[in-house]
Amino acid sequence: FRARYLAAADGLHSPIRRSLGLARPSRGVRRWGIRRHYATAPWSDRVQVYWAPGAEAYVTPVADDCVGVAILTSTQGGFDRHLTEFPLLAAHLAGQPHGTDRAAGPLRQPVSSRTADRVLLVGDAAGYVDALTGEGLGIAFAGAELLVNCVVSDTPQDYDRQWRKMSRRYRLLTAALLEASGFEPVRSRLVPAAAALPAVFAGMVNLLAS
Known part of the structure; x- marks a missing residue:
């Protein structure tokens, strides 16, 4: 097969991502x-x-x-x-x-870039933080829309920047929650805190969903 672009949607441990040198070493606790x-x-x-x-x-x-x-x-x-x-x-x-x-697993999959010439990573192949917040499909669908727009406009160089902007809130909140939940004194207080401050908890959920 010959094509102008390749959308690499080959999963969490993407062989295409690895073969292009776009995978980065993961730091911290593996999940x-x-x-x-x-x-x-x-x-x-x-x-x-x-x-x-x-x-x-x-x-x-x-x-x-x-x-x-x-x-x-x-x-x-x-x-x-x-x-x-x-x-x-x-x-x-x-x-x-x-x-x-x-x-x-391991779930955390850092990526240096979502593009390599005319290859564009999408879905879990584009990088993953954790399933803690359940946003994988939402990010994948939003990324697919960005990818299609960049292909149609013949601007693959814009895809990585747009993907980072689209997913920034999810990545920051998920990473922060993951870091906090990995520290036992904090982890043991997360659920009681959510119960005591339902408005704050609902606000965080809505931030992820928006």
Whole structure:
């Protein structure tokens, strides 16, 4: 195949990004994600977040008879092992049939640039901070729109700058929350603080969503 441009949407550990020398070494604590679908009716119509000393669990309603449970953690291991860190959730899911586990990581993927001549990185290949805030798809769709506009206008050199501007708020807030949650004295106070200051918590969520 021959083309004027290549949109590299080949995932978190993008081989194209690596082959072009655009990947950068990751600093700090490495984190992984592992997900499982359970064949059970959702018990809430909202995403629920469970907080443990070294991990978070996210329960998402998928269908009338299915929930997705994703665990983010800084330690490697199987799903069942990590689920024991959330006793209430583990008890709720005990005995429920489930699908196969899917895992990804390390999650943090720094990138020096999203462009190399006429190759443009998009989606997770364009760089990743963490799944903590659940903004991966939103950033990917917004990045895809920028990429298309740059291709149509034949200005691939503008893509990286536009991508950084578009994602700046997400990257800064996610990195700050990740840094804070990695410090145990702060981590143990995050949920009580959110409960005590709901307006502040809602404001942060709205900043990420806007």
